[in-house]
Amino acid sequence: MPCFSLSDNSDKPLFLPRRMVPSKVSLERFEAAVTSMHAIGIQSETVTPVLENLLKLYDYNWEYIEADNFRVLTDAIFDDPDPKEEHKTQANKRTNLDSNHYKKKLRIKHHYDSRTSKMNVHNRRELAEAPVQEVGKLCPQIVCEGKITRSKSRLLIKEQNMEIKVPEDTQTDEDSSHHGGYKDALTISGLPHADKEAFVAHGRNMSDACCSPAITSNKGFSTNFDVASSKSGTGKLSFTYNSSLAHHPDFQVPDMELVCKEMDARCLRKFKILEPNFSFMKLLEDTCQCIVDMGCESSGPRERGIVQIVPAIDYLSKPSVPRELQSNQAGSPCMPPNNHMILGGIHSSSAVPKVPHHDVNDITKGEERLSIPIVNETGNGILPPPFHYIPRNIAFQNAYIDLSLARIGDESCCSDCYGDCLAQPLPCACATETGGEFAYTRDGLLKEGFLDFCVSMIQEPDKHHLYRCKDCPYERLKTETNSNSSNTKVNPGPCKGHLIRKFIKECWSKCGCTKNCGNRVVQRGITQHLQVFLTSGDKGWGLRAAEELPRGAFICESVGEILTNTELYERTNQKTTESRHKYPVLLDADWVTESVLEDDHALCLDATFYGNVARFINHRCFDANIIGIPVEIETPDHHYYHLAFFTTRKIEPFEELTWDYGIDFYDVNHPIKAFQCQCGSEHCRDPSSISRSKSRAPVLL
Numbered sequence: 054m055p056c057f058s059l060s061d062n063s064d065k066p067l068f069l070p071r072r073m074v075p076s077k078v079s080l081e082r083f084e085a086a087v088t089s090m091h092a093i094g095i096q097s098e099t100v101t102p103v104l105e106n107l108l109k110l111y112d113y114n115w116e117y118i119e120a121d122n123f124r125v126l127t128d129a130i131f132d133d134p135d136p137k138e139e140h141k142t143q144a145n146k147r148t149n150l151d152s153n154h155y156k157k158k159l160r161i162k163h164h165y166d167s168r169t170s171k172m173n174v175h176n177r178r179e180l181a182e183a184p185v186q187e188v189g190k191l192c193p194q195i196v197c198e199g200k201i202t203r204s205k206s207r208l209l210i211k212e213q214n215m216e217i218k219v220p221e222d223t224q225t226d227e228d229s230s231h232h233g234g235y236k237d238a239l240t241i242s243g244l245p246h247a248d249k250e251a252f253v254a255h256g257r258n259m260s261d262a263c264c265s266p267a268i269t270s271n272k273g274f275s276t277n278f279d280v281a282s283s284k285s286g287t288g289k290l291s292f293t294y295n296s297s298l299a300h301h302p303d304f305q306v307p308d309m310e311l312v313c314k315e316m317d318a319r320c321l322r323k324f325k326i327l328e329p330n331f332s333f334m335k336l337l338e339d340t341c342q343c344i345v346d347m348g349c350e351s352s353g354p355r356e357r358g359i360v361q362i363v364p365a366i367d368y369l370s371k372p373s374v375p376r377e378l379q380s381n382q383a384g385s386p387c388m389p390p391n392n393h394m395i396l397g398g399i400h401s402s403s404a405v406p407k408v409p410h411h412d413v414n415d416i417t418k419g420e421e422r423l424s425i426p427i428v429n430e431t432g433n434g435i436l437p438p439p440f441h442y443i444p445r446n447i448a449f450q451n452a453y454i455d456l457s458l459a460r461i462g463d464e465s466c467c468s469d470c471y472g473d474c475l476a477q478p479l480p481c482a483c484a485t486e487t488g489g490e491f492a493y494t495r496d497g498l499l500k501e502g503f504l505d506f507c508v509s510m511i512q513e514p515d516k517h518h519l520y521r522c523k524d525c526p527y528e529r530l531k532t533e534t535n536s537n538s539s540n541t542k543v544n545p546g547p548c549k550g551h552l553i554r555k556f557i558k559e560c561w562s563k564c565g566c567t568k569n570c571g572n573r574v575v576q577r578g579i580t581q582h583l584q585v586f587l588t589s590g591d592k593g594w595g596l597r598a599a600e601e602l603p604r605g606a607f608i609c610e611s612v613g614e615i616l617t618n619t620e621l622y623e624r625t626n627q628k629t630t631e632s633r634h635k636y637p638v639l640l641d642a643d644w645v646t647e648s649v650l651e652d653d654h655a656l657c658l659d660a661t662f663y664g665n666v667a668r669f670i671n672h673r674c675f676d677a678n679i680i681g682i683p684v685e686i687e688t689p690d691h692h693y694y695h696l697a698f699f700t701t702r703k704i705e706p707f708e709e710l711t712w713d714y715g716i717d718f719y720d721v722n723h724p725i726k727a728f729q730c731q732c733g734s735e736h737c738r739d740p741s742s743i744s745r746s747k748s749r750a751p752v753l754l
């Protein structure tokens with residue numbers, strides 16, 4: 054093999070192909086990387102081009118590439134098409150030959166058979182012809198759980214009411230006699246590098262893979278690793294490792310949370326995805342669901358009453374604190390106990406949802422820029438009930454949020470700006486929403502005048518204009534809930550009025566300014582040091598500042614699952630005590646602009662199962678120290694917006710952060726039964742509260 058030496062002082066022969074290597078490249082480090090990859094069976098010809106690309110990508114930052122035993126490099130190699138394979142593809146294109154490589158590609162493309170609209174199993178003859186699996190390649194596969202029974206010439210997967218029919222031409226006698234494992238489960242796999250060996254191994258271990266939420270060991274060929282599940286749980290996506298990788302001493306199954314984060318970043322880089330809620334995990338789950346849906350299309354009636362996990366992210370079940378420190382089953386007023394899960398949106402106690410445990414040092418598990426610890430000073434060791442920490446809102450199922458760039462007109466962005474919009478002599482188009490002046494100061498705080506106005510809107514609603522809807526979605530919500538609970542039809546009451554809220558409009562990706570522009574505060578996420586702590590009273594857990602905060606500082610936004618009103622009805626109609634205590638946030642700031650807003654268009658945020666630290670913010674009547682302000686970021690359509698919390702005054706270190714939920718304690722028809730308020734405010738509105746001094750008119754927040 055030709056050798057090369059770096060131009061200056063070294064003529065040390067290398068096992069690398071001769072090529073131009075920029076002088077920034079350290080020969081020793083390059084060699085170490087190649088040697089390290091060689092140790093796990095990856096040839097230098099494969100490593101070299103990928104490594105060179107990585108070096109360019111990371112601006113020759115070796116530390117990053119060397120970290121974690123060249124993890125970035127290993128990942129990149131597995132992501133990159135094998136040069137040999139690519140070479141073969143080119144050759145195939147030229148000669149039009151139907152090589153194994155080409156067949157493999159066909160398998161990827163056609164595992165969904167458009168003629169029959171059914172999930173298809175690869176033709177096993179084709180698999181038998183495929184070359185031996187390459188070292189260390191991963192093979193995603195869809196696993197359909199269920200029993201396979203033989204019916205005449207068909208294999209049927211039966212689970213509950215669903216059948217997946219396997220076309221006859223996918224089975225051979227050879228299959229059934231040689232690969233007994235196929236009788237146990239059906240594998241629908243579909244990426245390159247799947248081969249006969251791997252396939253047999255999958256077949257053998259499929260029942261393990263189906264049952265286990267995590268990694269399943271096997272008898273030597275492959276290791277399955279379930280990463281995502283369809284909502285119904287009938288489809289699962291697994292990765293299979295070739296045995297040489299699985300048993301390599303340096304190989305460790307990566308943390309799926311980290312893998313997903315890395316994939317989010319890679320997808321963002323590679324495909325320039327602008328959707329801020331994009332999540333690789335969601336993509337995998339949707340893929341599972343799509344395959345199950347499409348597979349079931351022509352297979353008789355769809356499953357009814359199927360258990361829907363919201364969504365089941367098994368991989369998050371990584372214990373990070375001792376089990377004895379986990380909270381008990383009682384759950385908090387905000388969380389259903391662990392033996393409840395969503396059944397088509399309704400809770401059922403028939404199955405146990407997989408919920409992640411907490412990391413006491415950081416409840417966000419690295420999702421935020423700062424760690425937010427859990428502090429329990431009582432010494433009883435209890436932690437908050439588990440939930441899935443998400444830093445950004447995620448649609449549950451039907452919420453439609455139009456984030457198209459085309460929707461953002463010139464008046465709603467500042468594409469001609471550059472740098473920091475707040476540093477420019479004149480405010481840009483993004484300040485129009487706030488009357489031609491930015492809502493933020495150069496220090497990233499809310500401007501006094503803007504904040505004063507927002508606070509007065511909450512504290513003195515009578516001084517502000519209230520808009521009354523003709524057919525109020527909020528009143529419908531109350532009616533729906535109460536009709537259902539009493540089995541009698543109640544007509545929605547008249548709208549009690551909504552405040553015409555003041556929006557902040559932040560610059561965003563269609564704008565010309567940078568990410569550090571002063572008009573981008575909420576989208577940068579949490580920047581203040583906070584703690585989730587167990588309050589001394591009966592309020593349960595709360596959120597507090599870990600440092601002194603000035604007035605007008607951004608704390609966090611209210612994050613949860615985005616639900617339509619219809620989906621919210623379904624959730625609130627549950628009869629369990631726990632569920633009646635959830636506090637969804639209605640995104641009602643724009644309800645004023647529509648005469649009739651359908652329940653499938655009115656949106657809200659529910660942080661019960663998926664949320665951020667805002668789910669710990671307790672209520673305080675009237676003089677709460679934080680305020681929720683609607684913020685427009687990705688879309689000028691105010692059906693969907695962010696609800697951001699800012700301090701209304703200076704906050705002392707370790708002072709609890711409280712928000713006025715706007716509860717009307719006299720409203721007996723409210724879909725959520727009000728708690729007995731322990732806010733301690735001298736203005737407490739709860740008539741049953743001892744500290745009550747005077748009640749005030751409720752406001753919908």
Ligand SMILES: C[S@@+](CC[C@H](N)C(=O)[O-])C[C@H]1O[C@@H](n2cnc3c(N)ncnc32)[C@H](O)[C@@H]1O
Pocket residue numbers: 385386387591592593594595634635636667668669670671672673728729730731732
């Ligand atoms: C959004 S959660 C806040 C976090 C909650 N304390 C926890 O432990 O998860 C709302 C729930 O907290 C409790 N809560 C909030 N503010 C309260 C208050 N002022 N008085 C009594 N309980 C309160 C109620 O049980 C309410 O249903």
